[in-house]
Amino acid sequence: MLSVSGLTKVFDQQPVFSGFDLTVTRNRFAVLIGPSGCGKSTFFDVLTGVTAADAGQLCWQGKEVGHLGELAAYMHQKDLLLPWFSLLDNSLLPARTGGGDLHMARSRASQLFSRLGLSGYEEHLPHQVSGGMRQRCALVRTLMFNRDLILLDEPLSALDAITRKSLQSLLVLLQSEFDRTLIMITHDVDEALLLADDLYLLSVKPMAIREKIVLHGKKPRRFDDPELLSMKDTILQKLQGDIDHVSC
Ligand SMILES: Nc1ncnc2c1ncn2[C@@H]1O[C@H](COP(=O)(O)OP(=O)(O)O)[C@@H](O)[C@H]1O
Ligand SMILES: [Mg+2]
Numbered sequence: 008m009l010s011v012s013g014l015t016k017v018f019d020q021q022p023v024f025s026g027f028d029l030t031v032t033r034n035r036f037a038v039l040i041g042p043s044g045c046g047k048s049t050f051f052d053v054l055t056g057v058t059a060a061d062a063g064q065l066c067w068q069g070k071e072v073g074h075l076g077e078l079a080a081y082m083h084q085k086d087l088l089l090p091w092f093s094l095l096d097n098s099l100l101p102a103r104t105g106g107g108d109l110h111m112a113r114s115r116a117s118q119l120f121s122r123l124g125l126s127g128y129e130e131h132l133p134h135q136v137s138g139g140m141r142q143r144c145a146l147v148r149t150l151m152f153n154r155d156l157i158l159l160d161e162p163l164s165a166l167d168a169i170t171r172k173s174l175q176s177l178l179v180l181l182q183s184e185f186d187r188t189l190i191m192i193t194h195d196v197d198e199a200l201l202l203a204d205d206l207y208l209l210s211v212k213p214m215a216i217r218e219k220i221v222l223h224g225k226k227p228r229r230f231d232d233p234e235l236l237s238m239k240d241t242i243l244q245k246l247q248g249d250i251d252h253v254s255c
Contacts, residue, residue, distance in 0.1 A: 008033040013221035014063030024214040027128040041209025080152035084160040088133040101151040119147045137163040159191040
C-alpha cells in the first residue's frame with residue numbers, strides 16, 4: 008500500500024533520517040517505537056507533506072506521489088484543535104472542508120463521541136476539557152476523515168489506563184472490521200506489543216530501522232502470554248541500550 012525508499016530529511020545540516028526505507032502492506036498495523044528525538048514525528052510530517060523531504064521516493068499503491076496529503080488521515084502528536092471551535096465543531100472540520108454530507112457526519116461524530124467517552128462535552132471548548140479529552144477529540148477528528156490509511160503519533164499518551172485500554176480495542180476494531188491500515192508511533196512497549204502486526208524498533212537519530220519484529224496471535228492480545236513478556240524484556244533492553252549509548 009505504502010512504500011518509502013531512500014527518504015532523507017535534514018535539519019540544520021544534520022540528517023534526522025537518511026535513506027530511510029519502509030513498506031507497509033494493506034490492513035496491517037505497523038508500530039514505530041524508538042527513543043525520543045530520533046525523528047518519528049518528522050517522518051510522519053514528511054509522509055504527509057507537512058514538511059518537505061530532502062530526498063527519497065514515496066509510492067502509494069504502486070504509483071509515485073510527492074507526499075500522502077489527503078490519502079491518509081494524520082493525528083499529529085499535538086492535538087491541534089482550533090481553540091475557538093467546540094469539540095463537536097472541531098470533529099466536523101473534515102466534513103466541512105471536504106464537502107461531505109454534514110448530516111451523516113454529525114451522526115458519525117455523535118457515535119464516536121459516545122464510543123470515546125466524550126458524550127455531553129460536544130459544546131465545550133478545547134480549553135474547558137482535560138488533555139486526555141482533547142486527545143480523544145483529535146482522534147475523533149482523525150477518524151472522521153474516513154481514510155484507508157491512518158497515521159497516529161502517540162495517540163493515547165495522555166490517557167488514563169482504563170480509557171487507553173478501551174481505545175486500544177477501538178484501534179483493533181478499525182483494523183479488523185473496517186479494513187484500515189494503521190501506522191502508529193508510541194513510546195509504550197506494552198501498547199506496541201498488544202497492537203502491532205509489524206513492530207519496528209528504531210535507532211537514535213539519524214533514525215533507521217534496527218529491527219522489524221513480526222507479531223502473530225489474535226488481538227486483543229494479553230500479557231499472560233509468556234512469549235510476549237519475554238519479548239517486552241528484550242525490546243526494553245534494546246531501547247535502553249541505545250539511550251545509554253548516547254548518554255555515555
Ligand atoms: N522544525 C525543526 N527544525 C529543526 N530541528 C527540528 C525541527 N523539528 C524537529 N527537529 C529535530 O529533529 C529531531 C527529531 O524530532 P522529532 O521528529 O520530533 O522526534 P521524535 O518524534 O522521534 O521524538 C530532533 O532532534 C528535533 O530537535
Ligand atoms: Mg514525536
